[in-house]
Amino acid sequence: MSFFSVRRIRKSYQKQIALHDFSLELEEGGQLAIVGESGSGKSTLLRILAGLEKQDSGEVFLQGQKILNPAEKLVAGYDEIKLIHQDYQLYPNSTVAENIARPLLLFEKNYTKNRVKSLLKQFGLEKLAERLPRQLSGGQQQKVAIAAAMAIEPEVLLLDEPFSSLDTIQTHQLIGELAESFKKGKTTVIFVTHELDDALRLTDNVLILQKGKIIQHGNSQFLCENPKNQYVARLFSPINSIPGKENTYLRPSDVKLRTRGQLLGHVVDSRFLVHFNSLQVRLKESGMIWEVDDPLRKYQVGDRVYLNWDAEKELELSS
Numbered sequence: 001m002s003f004f005s006v007r008r009i010r011k012s013y014q015k016q017i018a019l020h021d022f023s024l025e026l027e028e029g030g031q032l033a034i035v036g037e038s039g040s041g042k043s044t045l046l047r048i049l050a051g052l053e054k055q056d057s058g059e060v061f062l063q064g065q066k067i068l069n070p071a072e073k074l075v076a077g078y079d080e081i082k083l084i085h086q087d088y089q090l091y092p093n094s095t096v097a098e099n100i101a102r103p104l105l106l107f108e109k110n111y112t113k114n115r116v117k118s119l120l121k122q123f124g125l126e127k128l129a130e131r132l133p134r135q136l137s138g139g140q141q142q143k144v145a146i147a148a149a150m151a152i153e154p155e156v157l158l159l160d161e162p163f164s165s166l167d168t169i170q171t172h173q174l175i176g177e178l179a180e181s182f183k184k185g186k187t188t189v190i191f192v193t194h195e196l197d198d199a200l201r202l203t204d205n206v207l208i209l210q211k212g213k214i215i216q217h218g219n220s221q222f223l224c225e226n227p228k229n230q231y232v233a234r235l236f237s238p239i240n241s242i243p244g245k246e247n248t249y250l251r252p253s254d255v256k257l258r259t260r261g262q263l264l265g266h267v268v269d270s271r272f273l274v275h276f277n278s279l280q281v282r283l284k285e286s287g288m289i290w291e292v293d294d295p296l297r298k299y300q301v302g303d304r305v306y307l308n309w310d311a312e313k314e315l316e317l318s319s
């Protein structure tokens with residue numbers, strides 16, 4: 001049996017199925033990102049994994065020990081499994097160091113002092129130790145919340161989109177920093193998010209959840225090259241439907257712009273992006289709009305272009 005083992009979890013709310021037969025194995029120190037759209041069952045799953053919500057069937061084991069749900073245990077939850085979400089509250093009148101020390105109140109003083117010192121270092125919070133939460137940025141507050149959750153050295157850390165209040169730049173920076181500190185501490189982490197980009201900044205081990213079901217599990221290259229359905233494909237880029245070929249699509253980067261060839265169209269819009277111009281091309285025959293990358297920034301609105309591609313780049317995708 002692996003370190004953290006989730007077997008055939010099912011959960012419904014009234015008639016709504018939130019999770020179908022969810023199973024997972026994770027090794028000690030392993031990291032997994034679960035990507036799913038809103039309502040796909042991510043929060044429900046994490047609450048069940050933490051022993052904070054009762055599943056209809058299925059079991060969770062940590063190091064071979066069964067995680068009991070609230071119907072089976074007097075005090076719900078476990079110190080070994082910490083769940084952090086966006087609304088995690090810091091104590092407003094306690095400093096950063098005191099917030100991190102809070103969960104350690106019953107521990108020996110010297111141990112607490114050393115543990116807080118080591119967490120401040122691990123999370124790069126040493127210079128902020130004496131500040132109050134209101135004197136910190138949103139990202140710094142999140143880091144303190146995560147450091148406090150790790151004070152009692154949980155075996156598993158569950159992160160439920162804890163960064164949604166931050167902007168993209170802050171989120172990416174924070175995830176990068178956390179990824180480093182998790183590696184140092186060898187923490188087993190499950191991170192749920194609806195943003196693939198955020199997931200990949202933490203780990204290349206990604207599981208895609210849709211309507212409570214596991215759709216695909218793999219690394220980013222595998223998922224990008226072999227998407228199981230349109231949702232997985234669209235996590236990486238927009239996709240263009242090929243006229244006359246049902247369920248067959250092309251990524252904008254796989255379309256070649258030429259002066260003659262397969263499909264004729266006109267550029268109707270062009271946007272400057274960092275590595276290429278992104279063109280909107282109206283296809284002459286079907287009237288469809290395709291999104292196409294123009295890496296040489298050659299084409300302008302109004303230009304006539306032929307769109308070509310290699311057959312092996314075609315993606316056959318169910319909805």
Ligand SMILES: Nc1ncnc2c1ncn2[C@@H]1O[C@H](COP(=O)(O)OP(=O)(O)OP(=O)(O)O)[C@@H](O)[C@H]1O
Pocket residue numbers: 013014016017018036037038039040041042043044045194
């Ligand atoms: N307490 C509840 N009572 C009834 N239905 C619920 C309850 N909690 C969740 N659901 C439903 O279960 C499904 C999964 O919800 P869940 O919150 O787990 O999804 P999620 O992927 O975390 O969504 P989000 O990204 O929006 O937080 C949704 O259809 C939701 O409406």
